[in-house]
Amino acid sequence: MKQLYHVLGAKQFEKEELEQLFDAARAMEKVVARGGDRRHEGRIMTSLFFEASTRTRLSFESAMHRIGGGVIGTENAAQFSSAIKGETLEDTIRIISGYSDIIVMRHTDIGAAKRAAKVSDIPVINAGDGAGEHPTQALLDAYTIRKEFGKIDGLKIAMVGDLAYGRTVHSLSYILANYQDVMVYYISPDNVRIPDNVKKYMDEKGIRYQETNDLDSVVGTIDVLYQTRIQKERFPSVEEYEKASGQYIVDAELMDRMRKDAIVLHPLPRAGEITEEVDSDPRAAYFRQAVNGLYIRMALIDKCITESQGK
Ligand code: CP
Structure with missing residues (x-):
């Protein structure tokens, strides 16, 4: 089975990886200043938000566009996805795995991102899970x-x-x-x-x-x-x-x-x-x-897609 690089909680990060990520974010500042690049052209990010968001959702979506990718998704998944018809989170994730290359998800429940990652064939980024983590x-x-x-x-x-x-x-x-x-x-x-x-x-x-x-x-x-x-x-x-x-x-x-x-x-x-x-x-x-959220999220999307491909 393919090994995936997910971002599920902050405890997964150690100092060396943090410093590498900050260097990558700094490099992304330069990418934005140059007008973006096309390194993830043809890749698609699903933005799946069961809770309200301005910064997290829009900075992730902007981040994906700025590195050449496309975005699909829903900003009110509780109402406008088939969750409202009773579809489980697990089934939703299995379906989305077939349509895109990375999932960014905000959910009401603590631990939802970990549940999603267990059934996903593509990397999952936790964009907030209830009162759990961000x-x-x-x-x-x-x-x-x-x-x-x-x-x-x-x-x-x-x-x-x-x-x-x-x-x-x-x-x-x-x-x-x-x-x-x-x-x-x-x-x-x-x-x-x-x-x-x-x-x-x-x-x-x-x-x-x-x-x-x-x-x-x-x-x-x-x-x-x-x-x-x-x-x-x-x-x-x-x-x-x-x-x-x-x-x-x-x-x-x-x-x-x-x-x-x-x-x-x-x-x-x-x-x-x-x-x-x-x-x-x-x-x-x-x-x-x-604003720094844009650069960090560009670096994270790049890392998740690149490291998941390589394994
Ligand atoms: N800081 C933060 O998560 O903001 P949003 O809820 O607007 O995404």
């Missing part, structure tokens, strides 16, 4: 940090907001676990704390972290403030959501207390947790971060 977001986050600081080792990174349902912080923790002397602050309301399985992984990897709900105590010392949205759609009740919402707002006053060389990241979309007055501050790196 590995390609974490890769672009780490790429952004490396670009902004020239390194990741030794940085102090505060992840703020919904650390339970926000899948990006789980994946980013797993990526950061590859770097030396990183310090992670998990800052959240009590009902959306970082899950135990993420902390266990950080313990196993010997990564320093601290859990707190006091952003003020660290804001003047950190290099990266990674703000997140409270994931309203994943809460069991409105009451639980309201307990978590509105507690951490990045505004001009908070920026005044941050270091001059610190940056603010956010996977986006935002829902009020970074005020628009912050956008013009050069330390607001979240729109640069979103």
